[in-house]
Amino acid sequence: MSHPPLPARLASAAPVPDAPAPRGLSRRRLLQGSAVLGLAAGATALDLSGLPPMERALADGGVDLDILYIGAHPDDEAWTLAAFGQWNEYEDQRAGVITITRGEGGGNAVGLEEGPALGLIREGEERTAVGFAGIEHVFNLDAVDFFYTLSAPLSHEVWGGRDVLSRVIRVVRATRPDVIVTMNPSAVQGNHGNHQQAAMFAVEAYLLAGREDVFPEHFDEGLAPFAPKRLLRSGSDGQAPTGPDAVATGFTPLVASDVVFGAWNGTESEKHGKRWSAVRDDSIHAYRTQGWHVFPPTTTDPAEIPAAWFTLIDSRTPFPDPTSGDTAALGGASLPVEGGLPLGTTLELRSEQFAVQTGGSVEVEVEIGSPGIALPGVQVELEVPDGWDAGRRQVLGTIPAKQSRSVTFAVEVPESATPGEHVLLRARVTSRKGSGENVLPLRTAGVVEAGIADRAEIAAFLEWTEELGMQRLDALVPTRRSLGQG
Incomplete structure (x- = not known):
């Protein structure tokens, strides 16, 4: 099949392209593209000896996940853990986590360690925290956790974007998750640039991991292309009900086209003998270096206990009514739907x-x-x-x-x-x-639209969404206004 080239950001060996990629490249054209991402950069076999043990062991197979969370630091997944935990306990859903850095550039509220020593402590905290939710597989990719920034392009450059994307896609191909969950990829005010870039990697991995012409060196290990079925963003913008009926009531999104799923944190855990909201508190308190061990516990009033909310970014499969239950986010992707089309459709x-x-x-x-x-x-x-x-x-x-x-x-x-x-x-x-x-x-x-001049980070984000045909994400940074006529 003959295809147009991939966007320069993805096809170039350089962390940041010298010139903007062609605009107007639709998602359909991208996903039918012919340029071989690995070969375009002079693909060579991945040196597994330099990878952390858990990531290196993927070459042996045996890790099969239903859900994969992709974040930047060892605590970014914290607010999803009550949902992941109950899905694991009652639906046998196996989740894993990719953390781009070890968080060694962050603060330390309980000791004097910094740099790599702090990163090792934070990795241990993360493994303890996610363990409460039944998560056993955490992949730390060891990109540099540098100073706080609002810039995704800077994060991409410092991290070495192509190499990190290759490793993210390798984990996806090896673990074959049906659902990917990530953060907000946009340059909205106050959003950490590392968070933006981690989420951008997640979107790119979702779109590209199923292509044979992307990082073909992975196939030398026996891996195969794999296209996840659904991509979700943790959190949403709008009005969130609380209590046992929160999911059935439904989330009222700020953006009318958002589809928002939920899982109530107050579900009882038979395994832990308390509500999942309280188990999540245990997870939160495990992130001690970040000072989270002093956070007050979640309310015990069921009517006030919140839900974890997930906004749909894209789905390759049918899904149920988001208000139908706490597992709707997974329905049609990793779980069957009663009365629905057969799983795998x-x-x-x-x-x-x-x-x-x-x-x-x-x-x-x-x-x-x-x-x-x-x-x-x-x-x-x-x-x-x-x-x-x-x-x-x-x-x-x-x-x-x-x-x-x-x-x-x-x-x-x-x-x-x-x-x-x-x-x-x-x-x-x-x-x-x-x-x-x-x-x-x-x-x-x-017919005519206008907007204030975008700051560089927003302009880069909008160009990225257009290159990937994911302009639905533009709603996260509304900068365009239609002008009346007459």
Whole structure:
């Protein structure tokens, strides 16, 4: 298959490209690209002798994860641990953690150690903390934890971006997680540049780990391409209910197109003999060097106990109603859904446009892939906002086992649509084997749009999302405004 080149940021051996990558490269074109990422940089076999023991041992196989968290420092995963723990206890879901640095550049609230000595202490704290949630596999990639910065580009340069991305993708290919969870990748005010860059690596790994032309040197170890099924961001922006009914009530996101899943922290742990919110307190208190051992415990009033929230970045599979329960974030990816399409079914929506002009149109492709069994009686309907038109449902009939079929909807956007709104298009698939849905976020655009000049970090982030076709993430740093006419 002939493909366009990957963005310069990914294909170059240099940590930061000398010139901006071509703009307008859609996600679809990127994922069909032909440039061999490893060969473009003169790929050589990875020297396993320089890797930490747990990462080196991946070459032997045997580590199979359902969930993989990707963060920058040994505490970034802390707020997910009540969810990961209950998923492990009651659904046998195995989670692992990638930590880009050992946190040796951070503070020490309980001792005089600093630098590498502090990094080793923080690694131990992290392993203790995540152990409460049943997590056994922590991969510290040993990138330098330097001074506090708001710059993802600086983090990429100091860390040696291509090499770190290779190691992240290697862990993904070796452990084969269905779900990746990460941080906020945007340059929103106050977001640590290391956190941004760790999340950017997670997004790139999600998009690229399944490609045969990306880091092919991994295959010399016996690894194979692997595409995770879902990518989530820990946390969300908006109104969060609390209490046992928090998930059923649902999160009210600030961005209307956000899909937010939850898992209530107050679930009782039979293993630990207390609520998972209290177990998470034990985890939090394990991060002693960061001063977290003095944090007060979570409230014991069930009505006030919060949930852990996860915002959907992308999914290659159908998912259930986010308000359907504490495991909805995993449903259709690593866990089956009652009445849903068979586990392993893929469902993806694609469009060459993210910003759609009022009064215009956009083509949306819906692709359904069957798992190891055929899907009989398949029909697809595209649900659009009020006033929009996507035509009638389309009938695909039977999709044979391990094959895929696509349909295209011509979507008409009314003149009356409000510019600047974030909207969701929802594909609903029914078959005699079950039903499921996935979504495509879009933004309505005016004929003329304006914004204040972006600071360098925001400009770099917006260019990155455009290169990857992940402009849905632009909503994290809203900088564009549609101008009225007349």
